[in-house]
Amino acid sequence: MKKKTVFYLLLFTIFKPFCQEKVLELPKVFANKCQSDKESYSIPNQENGDLMLLLEENKKFYSYLLNSKYLQKSTITTKTLPSKYRSILGYSVNNNTYAIFFANSRNTKFGIQTFNFDTKSSTNVFLDFKIKGEKYVESVNYKNKIHLITISKNSSELNIYTFDNKYQPQKKVISLKQVEYQNPSDQYHTINAHYLLTSDSDGFTISVEKIESRNPNVIETTSKLTKLYLLENQLIFSFDYDKKETKLCIIDLDTFLFTYKVFDKPSKTEKGFTGSNSYIYDNKIFQIASSSQKMKFTISDIISNNTIKEYAIKKEDSITFKNSPIIQEGGTSFFSFSNNDRVREMEKTGKYLRKISNSNLGISTYKVNDQYNIILGGTKEIYSGGGNFAPGFGSGFGAIGTVGNLNAISINFNPTFYGYNGYRSNKSTYINCLFDHDFEHLQGDIPKNIYDKVNEFEDTLKKPSAINIFLHNHKIHYGFFDKTDKMYKLYRFED
Structure with missing residues (x-):
């Protein structure tokens, strides 16, 4: 019996199922399977777990309302808003009526397209709303x-x-x-x-860089000096222009009460640092300061303002808390997820410190298997075009995206999609580190995060189109149009 048990355990380990699950197939959703100008979007209902899927082709919206079990409740087909309303600002949901807010390119005119799934009708509302003297x-x-x-x-x-x-x-x-x-x-x-x-x-x-901290974030995203987080009911602006302090402006979206907090950086009490930054995750603030001679990073509790842990290195030291080589990534292949041809490894701490100190410094944190994966590094922008991310929205986190196949960045409406693609447009040098819940260093390999799993799945597909990657019910979803069988497919990923 023991031998059989071991055999079955090995068999399960070798052939264990993928972490993704197909939750939806929609047949014959597009009129022309070969036409390239197709997009898919998503709007999650944050109250009841329903999901609105919006497929676009030839200035038409094909909308589907799904319940929390991905069963179809209703559909609507309608024309898109006039072309001057290009920017998606966000959405609202009232029962089974979904309203998408649009603006023109200058944010001087605003419109709403509503989808009433009870009456299966769509209306356009043009707002008499202007922001004068404001940005x-x-x-x-x-x-x-x-x-x-x-x-x-x-x-x-x-x-x-x-x-x-x-x-x-x-x-x-x-x-x-x-x-x-x-x-x-x-x-x-x-x-x-x-x-x-x-x-x-x-x-x-x-x-301002909008941060979706429920997803992994690379240094290219977290290296910005002004960041915006939506953490439960709190809207948090973090400012890192001051080399000695991180300033947090916290707004309660239920009461609109304002709280101001200041957290000292390692450079507040110690001289010799030339750059600094911070990152907020799991009710903690992670701060980093560096120069070509040394680096220090600290973890503090946001509520109590107490320092939990700190780590420091000098250029002559070996980095004892890293779980990866010192990695330098390029940005040569914008549309490919294959990084093998643009990744270099280095050994000397001094070279690592010079690289990150001559770049935009950043720190990022993500929890995998109840362990903290902390990335420390710096980035240099080498691609400034800014208009080549595929559209798509649906994380529930708001802001500007575009419709009409304009190939504009949809950073704000769907930071999940942007985060998955963002690392390809920059050049970064970093180390990967692993810590337990007390931030004691752990030995071992860095576990794969959710984006790694999505990437592996995407590599098995044959030229998917109308791709949308979004958060819904705390899970990453990957939707795409399969040209082979003319179906739109939606997969849900487990951590």
Whole structure:
């Protein structure tokens, strides 16, 4: 019996099933299987677990409402909004009516396309809503409502517009004045929140990186100095322009109460660091500081502000807490997930420190098998085109995406899709580290995360189209059109 038991265990280990499960097949969803201009989108109902799938072809939407078990409840076919409404700001859900909010390219005109699955009808609503003297920042979806965020120009006043079921906005104004500081090159002027939320170069482009921390995030994403998180009911802006402190502006989306917190970086009490950054995960703040001579990173509790653990190295040290070689990735193959031809390994700590200190420094954390995988490194942008990510949306986290096969970045409406693709447009140097729940270093290989599993699955497909990768009911989903059997297929992945 013991031999048989061992045999069956080995058999299960060798032939254990894939981590993905096919949850839906939709036959004959597109009119032309060979035509390339097809897209798929998704809108999860955050209250009851329903899911709206939206397939687009030839300026038509084919929409499907599914229940939490992926069974079809209703369908609607309709035309898309006029072409001037290109940007998707977010959505709202009221019972079985789903409303998608759009704007023109300048965010001066706004429209809504509604899908009423009870009456199987769709309507267009053009809003008499304008943001005067304000700059659009982001949108988030919380409890099936859209929250549109702007910053008043040349000030630190943050505005949050929440739309009700009649699509009327309620405005809340929150002061971010505590993040202001004196301009080091001009003693008569102050650096305000408007400046911090827009790019240094033109004061027009929004420079906030929206973080979906439920997914793995690479250094290319987390190296930005201003980040936005939606963690349960809390909207958190983190500012890392100050080399000595991370400043957090926390807004409760239920009450709109504001909390301001400051966390000292390793460079606050120790000289010699030239760069720093932070990352928020699991109610903890992870901070890093480095130079060509040394590096230190710390983990602190956000609620108590107490430091939990810190690690430090100098250029002459070996890195005892790393679980991978020092890895340098290139960015030569934008449309391929094969990284073998653009990955280098290095051995010397000094070279690693020089590389990351001459780059945009970043730290990222993700939990796999109840262990913390922490990535420490730096990145340099080598691709600035910005318009080659496939569209798609549906994480429930809001903001600008585009329709009409414009091949524009959909960072904001679907950070899950963007996160899966984002590493291919940059160049980074990093180490992978593994820690237990007390942040004691663990030996062993880094376990595969959910994106690794999606990548392996995608490699088995033959030229999938209308791809959409999104979060729904706390699980990653992968949808695509299979040209071979003319079906749209949806898979759900387990961690």
